Every structure is written in structure tokens, then in C-alpha cells.
Amino acid sequence: MTKSIDPRLADESKPEEIRRRARELAEDLPQLAKIALEAMIRDHNPDYKGTANKAGRAGMQSGNVSELTAIAKVKPGGADRLRRIFDLTNGNMDGAQRVSTLHDMRFVFFDDDTQILFATTYDGDWDTYINDFATKIPGLMDLLFANIEGWPGIDSPEVKDFIADHQIDASGWFVANPQVTVVDTRRYQRMEHALEDFLEKSRANADMDPATRQALDELSTAIAQPEGVDY
Amino acid sequence: MGILQELSARFRPDKVKLQLDDIQALILRSRPEPYVGIHSMIHVDEAAGGRDLLRRLADHIPAASGWTDELDSWTGVAISYDGLKALGLPETSLGSFPLAFQQGMAARAEQLRDLGENAPETWEDPYRPGTCHIALTIYARDDDALDGVLAKAEAELEKSTGITLIGTHRFGADEDAKNPFGFRDSISQPLVDGSGVDPLPGQERAIAPGEFILGEDSETGSPLAMPQPEPLGRNGSYIVLRKYQSRVGAFNDFLRGQSADEAEQDYIAAKMFGRWQSGAPLPLAPERDDPELGADPQRNNDFSYEDDHRGLVCPHAAHMRRLNPRDSQLTILSDVNIHRIIRRSSTYGPKWSRDVTSEVDAQEDRGLFFIFISARAFDTIEFLQQEWINRGNFVDLGEERDPVVGLHQTPGTFTIPETPVRRKIDGVTTFNRLRGGEYMFMPSLTALRWIGDGAWEEGASP
Structure with missing residues (x-):
């Protein structure tokens, strides 16, 4: 049992912690058991089958589909610049469409426009096509990410490390069609x-x-x- | 005219933009036809002994400056990450190599899709992680020349201390230069810009030299990351080495099971490889083999897929089209020019014949060393294994895998576009099984001496 890192639980004593976990488990158990039971008795069609793998260096992978979630600091004024780009393109980015491994991309600003959450679902491992992006659509990649603090440039040897360093693995993630690209x-x-x-x-x-x-x-x-x- | 004479005739010294006198000749020198040679692997027990060997070896490694010349024999040398560590390189240098190289091929099994019967746990002993430190390859014009250079090499090894010879493997093929399945191979090679030679017909445009030589500009317009310091990294390259056992019998049996006669066996095999046995490519010889075409370097690679969008002539799933799609329309945004490789593969074992059956495969005596050179060798092999070999998504074929070199943990399919309806063949198994491999660094001649002299140590001789 690992100690929680939630600071609101810092003052909890050991017996309190054990009682809390036992109570939570008792509350969750009936529904959990139902989910587990259903998963066991269902004869799964391989076409719908998901997995819980790693997507290369970071992120989760289910079947053919992977997730990438990253949080980064935005340069001063960067949020506005990016919003202008999204407004101009109506969220429709040529180049991103031609990539054909992207299911979706999401850009969310928070903490008064100082931080960005970037989340995407895509096919395969995350770094497989990154060299291709660097020669085929370097302009688009740099346009989108140049507003992130420390972005080394898509053609930089450090770009893979930069992305991996900002990634946070999803703890829970559901994919309706994990086998479909x-x-x-x-x-x-x-x-x-x-x-x-x-x-x-x-x-x-x-x-x-x-x-x-x-x-x-x-x-x-x-x-x-x-x-x-x-x- | 052989490949080398032919290259020599096309070589223009005024077009050279690379530092050829510092680059190992093997990077640019094609394998001759016929060819013989030997691969050997060395383990470094003591740094001093290993460095001493490299220092003496450096004088025997030809530079690329005469890369189109006739030679009796030539030697290339490459070093693994564990080898560099055993030679005592400083941490600052070791840490400047690509992550995949630092981890080694076995540790990259997941990215390489080396699973099941291809998993590192099943590899031959010389390929166990940390075993192969230095790889030496000697090519020679014929057996006599090879024996001559081998005697010299053995004498040098005997003078050495602190190193162990782990193993050697002799290889070779006659003038037909055929792979274990009876197909002429290594026909298509990229042209390195600045190497002093104009493209052959069909060779496409020259590729930026930094895709193959560290320190030069790559296809991005700037150099790729280079090991540090500069004398170590510059003019070097990387090598991927993968030893395959070829299940020629299983391949023959598969063809027999799908065909009414020998002509149909040859037809299906050609559709799987993309070429007929002679090397004649399907786009230029759609109906039957054309040995004269196959043997003619001016013509046997001079084609595109422009008029074959449906794959009726050469299937999208054919090995040749998968691994170099040229101008094919692909489903995914890809840059075919950054996935090109300089191929230096070599075949071993008996020549192909039609009567070999799967019982013979148990002898495990035929196969090939798949060897290629690229400044992004590790990204490239992992890309190829994931996308172009063990998947079909990039050509709209879902999960279908390469019928020749794919890993088929359960029997797979092979799609041959035909009119009015495609033919889909079941029962494709792993015809080439991985027996081991390693990621290697191919140093420049300067770097060999830099390592040999221990140039990073205080008081090292300059």
C-alpha cells in the first residue's frame, strides 16, 4: 500500500488511513465486482479487444490506439497567439489532417493562460512518425508548439526528450474502437x-x-x- | 560490367563534397558480385587491449576516397555501446549517443516487435546483451583474397591481449548474388549526395548526405545529433545488424500449397518479393521473369509505381514495395527519403532449390545477415519494423504484415490485387526468424584513432 501524495491527507494517522481505505473499498466493491464479473463472462470479439500497454516511451496504448497527455508552461502571450491560430483555421489544420494517425487533438489553457494541457489520441507509438513530421510539416509543428516554454523545434535532436518529459500517463482511459485506426x-x-x-x-x-x-x-x-x- | 567497375566509370572527383578520406570505405562501397567475406565479433575484456587493437586496425581500414576502385579485399569495423563502455570512453561521450543505441537491440525488443520466437531470450549466444563489442567485416573478391587477408588478421589478433574472439561467420554468393530464397537482392541502394556519382536510371534523387554520414546536413536541412566530441562523432555512421535464419523449406511448402504448378509458385513468390528470381522487377516484367533485365543495373531499378495505384502489377504488400514505396500513394504522411538505407546484407548457407522442404529447416544452416547503414539507423529499423513490416495500415491493409520478413505469430494473409477481385492467400508464417542482432556505431578513421589513443585521457599521446 503506497502512501497517498494528496497533501490534504498529510495529517492522517496510520489507523485513520486504514479505516478510510476499508470504508472506500466497501463502498466501491459491489459495482467493481459487477464490472469484473461482466468482463469475465463476456466472450470478447477480438475486433473490439483493448489492451493496457505502454505507447512506446510514454502514454497508454489500447490495441492500435494510444493517448498522449502533456502539460506545459505557455510563453507570455502564447495563449492568445494560439487562440488566433485556432480561430483562423476553425480548428481545422491542414497538415494535421494529412498526418492520418491523429484521431483528435485538444488544447486547453488554464491557470490564467500560463499553462496548456495538450491531449491527443493517435494510432501506433508516439515517436514513430516524428522524424517524418520534422521533414514534411515542420512549419505546422513549430507554429503550434513554438508558444510552449522551452520548445526546442521539431527538427531538434532533443524534441523527443522534450515531449516525453512533459507527458503524464493517463491513469484511466477508455477507447470505443481500440483496433480501428x-x-x-x-x-x-x-x-x-x-x-x-x-x-x-x-x-x-x-x-x-x-x-x-x-x-x-x-x-x-x-x-x-x-x-x-x-x- | 560489375557493380564496382560500373561505379568507377561514373565517378567524378569534382562532384565530391564529403570528407571521403575520413569515412570508412564500406559505407559507400557496394558488395561485389560474386562476393565472399567473413563477419567476426570481438569482446573487449580490458580497455587497454581493446584500444591497442583498434589503433593497429585503423591502418587496415580503407577510406572511402577510393571507394569506386578495385580492391582485393576491404574491412569495416563497428562498435556497440557496451563495446565503447568496455573501451573506457568517458561518460560525457557515452551519454551523447542516441538512447536506443545506449540500450542495445535486445532492450528495444518492444519497439522492434521482436516478440515470441524472435524475442531476445531465444537469440544465439554471441548476441546476448553485452557480448558483442566490436564487429569486423571483411569483404573479398574471392576465397584466395579472403584467405590472404584472414591470415593477416589472425596474426594481428594473436598479438593482442585483453580481447576475446567470440565467433566468426563466413558468407558468400556466386555471380547471381542470390538470397537464400533464390532471389537476386540488394539491387536498390540510395545515392548519397556529394559522394561523386550521378544516379543510375530509376535511382531517384540523391539523398542528403547527413542521412548516412554524421555531421553532414540531413533531409531536414541540418545535421542530426552527433556523438561528442567532434573527432568521435563526425564522419561516422550507425549500423543495424540482424541475423536471420531463413525457413526456405517452409517457404517452398507454402508456395506448393497455394499453387497448381511451378509457374504459379513462381508467380506468387514474385508477387511476395516484388521481383522475379533474376531481380527483374514486376513493374518492368509483369508477366514472367526476364533474366537479362534482372542482371542489368542500368535497367533493373528504373521504374516507379505511378501507373500501378491499385497494385495490380506489384502488390502494395510486396516486400520490395513496402520497404521502398517510392512514389506510391501512402495512407499516412511519410517521407520516404528519410527511411532509405544503405544495404550491406550477406547470404549464408546452401543455394536455393525448389525441392527443399520444411524438414530441412531444422538444420538452421541458411539465412542472411541483414546489415544496413544509416545516420538514423535505429529510428529507421524501429519505424520499419513497426509500420512497414509488421503492419499494413500505411497501405490500407490493416494488420497484414510483410510476407517475407514479417513476424507472424499466428498465420497471416497476403493480398494480391487481381481483376475483378483480389486474391487473399492465407497461411503466411515467419519465413525469416531472427537469431540475434545489435545496434552498432561505425566510427570515422579519425574516431578509430581517437578511441585507440584514449585521446580523452590526460597525458594521452596526441
Whole structure:
């Protein structure tokens, strides 16, 4: 049992601490047991399976998807400069879109605009493509991060250390589709449109042979009836 | 005309912008065809003995200044992080190397996806962490030349104290220069800008020299991080060494199981490699092998994927297209010019034949040393292993892996685009199993002497 680092619990005596933990556990237990039981009895489809790995040097990884959470000091005036960039681009950043491993990015200012929380969900390990960013979109990377105190520049040999030093591992993190990458999602969307087109053409084909008819019927059974989302 | 004569004819001294007289020749000198050679590994027991060896060795390592010349033999040397430590380098220098190099290849197993039967716990003894300190590779024109230089090397080793020879491995291939699966290999090589040679047809533009030589400008426009101090880092490079055992029998059996006849076996194998056995690339020889094309360095690499977006000629999943996508449309923002490698691989074991079956694989006597040089060698191999080899996301193929060098912990698939519907082959297994490897530093000639002299120590001879 590790001692809490919460300063509000600094004066707690050992017996008090034990009583508090026992009480908390008793309160949480019924719900925890239910969650654990459900996880055990469910026969998991590997398509939905998450994991609790490390995303390379820092951050958590679930299946193919990883999280990066970082807190850093903002240079004086940096928050306003960044807000102007976000306003101008409406949050839509060309270059960031072409990266195609980014599910989302979030920039949150706090402590009177002196600090920033940066949080993103992305595919794979965090530093895999960082060298590619440094040669393909150095301008965008530096535009976004030059307002952070100490940012060494995307092409600096120190940039990986800088990011890792500011990262905080998430303690809890949930991913709905841990096996699905951004690239997969785009392919599924393309497939959806192409499939609709294909089904329309198939419907119009009156001279279908029995094997094709059978294959189409199986396809419809697989995709054309509502199914609850199981995590 | 052989590769080296051919290079010599294209060499223009006035185009040289690199300090060739300080760079190890092996970085720029291609393997000859046919080729023979030997890899050896040395453990440093005492710093003084190790440094003494390096000091004497430095005189036998040719510089790149004559890199297109005919030589009977040439030697390259590289040192692991544990080797640098054993040689007594100061902490300030040791700490200036890339983190992955400091950790060593075995400790990077997670980033390299070296899991299951490829995990470091299963590696051969010479590759156990902390064992290989100095790696020496000797290339020679033929066996006689190799024996001659080996006798000299053995005499030097006998004069040494404080070092242990851990092992040697002789390799070689005839003029067909074929890998264990019967395919001509190491055809495509990047051209280093400033090395004094114009590109071959299809070789694409020259790559910034800092991608291969420390201290020069890289593709970012500035140099990559370099070990300190400058005499140690400048004009050096990094090496990735990975020894693979090739399961030629399993590969043959797999092809037999998927095919009606030998022609179909050859077709599927060509789709997996991206080239036919002769080296003729699918984009230039879509229907059948063309040995004349395969052997012609002016033509065998002169292609792009511009007209093959669907992969009907060369599948996106083919080994050759995965590891150098050239102008292919990729799903993820990538810079193909920073993932190029100078390949110095060597094949060992019996030549390929169609009748080898999987029972033969138990002998573990065939395979290749996958060796490459790059100033970002460790980032590159980890990128390749994660993205281009053990995944398919970058070409919209989800979890599909490289059919030749991928790790398949459960049998995988291989997608061949065909009309009207793709062919998807099951049952791809690990045809090349990792037996060990290490991350190495390839010092300049100045650095070899700097280490040999212990130049950082007070009172060291200048």
C-alpha cells in the first residue's frame, strides 16, 4: 500500500488511513465486482479487444490506439497567439489532417493562460512518425508548439526528450474502437458508399445466378440488421 | 560490367563534397558480385587491449576516397555501446549517443516487435546483451583474397591481449548474388549526395548526405545529433545488424500449397518479393521473369509505381514495395527519403532449390545477415519494423504484415490485387526468424584513432 501524495491527507494517522481505505473499498466493491464479473463472462470479439500497454516511451496504448497527455508552461502571450491560430483555421489544420494517425487533438489553457494541457489520441507509438513530421510539416509543428516554454523545434535532436518529459500517463482511459485506426475508418466509409452502390446494381440485376443470390443474401444478413454496440 | 567497375566509370572527383578520406570505405562501397567475406565479433575484456587493437586496425581500414576502385579485399569495423563502455570512453561521450543505441537491440525488443520466437531470450549466444563489442567485416573478391587477408588478421589478433574472439561467420554468393530464397537482392541502394556519382536510371534523387554520414546536413536541412566530441562523432555512421535464419523449406511448402504448378509458385513468390528470381522487377516484367533485365543495373531499378495505384502489377504488400514505396500513394504522411538505407546484407548457407522442404529447416544452416547503414539507423529499423513490416495500415491493409520478413505469430494473409477481385492467400508464417542482432556505431578513421589513443585521457599521446 503506497502512501497517498494528496497533501490534504498529510495529517492522517496510520489507523485513520486504514479505516478510510476499508470504508472506500466497501463502498466501491459491489459495482467493481459487477464490472469484473461482466468482463469475465463476456466472450470478447477480438475486433473490439483493448489492451493496457505502454505507447512506446510514454502514454497508454489500447490495441492500435494510444493517448498522449502533456502539460506545459505557455510563453507570455502564447495563449492568445494560439487562440488566433485556432480561430483562423476553425480548428481545422491542414497538415494535421494529412498526418492520418491523429484521431483528435485538444488544447486547453488554464491557470490564467500560463499553462496548456495538450491531449491527443493517435494510432501506433508516439515517436514513430516524428522524424517524418520534422521533414514534411515542420512549419505546422513549430507554429503550434513554438508558444510552449522551452520548445526546442521539431527538427531538434532533443524534441523527443522534450515531449516525453512533459507527458503524464493517463491513469484511466477508455477507447470505443481500440483496433480501428483512422486509416481503417476512412476505408470503412469508402466501403460503405461502394457497397451501397454495389447493392443497388445487384438489385437491378434480374438474371442473377443462384450462387450470387446466396452470397448476397448472406451479405445482407451480416450487415443489414440492427445490432447493439458491444465494447 | 560489375557493380564496382560500373561505379568507377561514373565517378567524378569534382562532384565530391564529403570528407571521403575520413569515412570508412564500406559505407559507400557496394558488395561485389560474386562476393565472399567473413563477419567476426570481438569482446573487449580490458580497455587497454581493446584500444591497442583498434589503433593497429585503423591502418587496415580503407577510406572511402577510393571507394569506386578495385580492391582485393576491404574491412569495416563497428562498435556497440557496451563495446565503447568496455573501451573506457568517458561518460560525457557515452551519454551523447542516441538512447536506443545506449540500450542495445535486445532492450528495444518492444519497439522492434521482436516478440515470441524472435524475442531476445531465444537469440544465439554471441548476441546476448553485452557480448558483442566490436564487429569486423571483411569483404573479398574471392576465397584466395579472403584467405590472404584472414591470415593477416589472425596474426594481428594473436598479438593482442585483453580481447576475446567470440565467433566468426563466413558468407558468400556466386555471380547471381542470390538470397537464400533464390532471389537476386540488394539491387536498390540510395545515392548519397556529394559522394561523386550521378544516379543510375530509376535511382531517384540523391539523398542528403547527413542521412548516412554524421555531421553532414540531413533531409531536414541540418545535421542530426552527433556523438561528442567532434573527432568521435563526425564522419561516422550507425549500423543495424540482424541475423536471420531463413525457413526456405517452409517457404517452398507454402508456395506448393497455394499453387497448381511451378509457374504459379513462381508467380506468387514474385508477387511476395516484388521481383522475379533474376531481380527483374514486376513493374518492368509483369508477366514472367526476364533474366537479362534482372542482371542489368542500368535497367533493373528504373521504374516507379505511378501507373500501378491499385497494385495490380506489384502488390502494395510486396516486400520490395513496402520497404521502398517510392512514389506510391501512402495512407499516412511519410517521407520516404528519410527511411532509405544503405544495404550491406550477406547470404549464408546452401543455394536455393525448389525441392527443399520444411524438414530441412531444422538444420538452421541458411539465412542472411541483414546489415544496413544509416545516420538514423535505429529510428529507421524501429519505424520499419513497426509500420512497414509488421503492419499494413500505411497501405490500407490493416494488420497484414510483410510476407517475407514479417513476424507472424499466428498465420497471416497476403493480398494480391487481381481483376475483378483480389486474391487473399492465407497461411503466411515467419519465413525469416531472427537469431540475434545489435545496434552498432561505425566510427570515422579519425574516431578509430581517437578511441585507440584514449585521446580523452590526460597525458594521452596526441
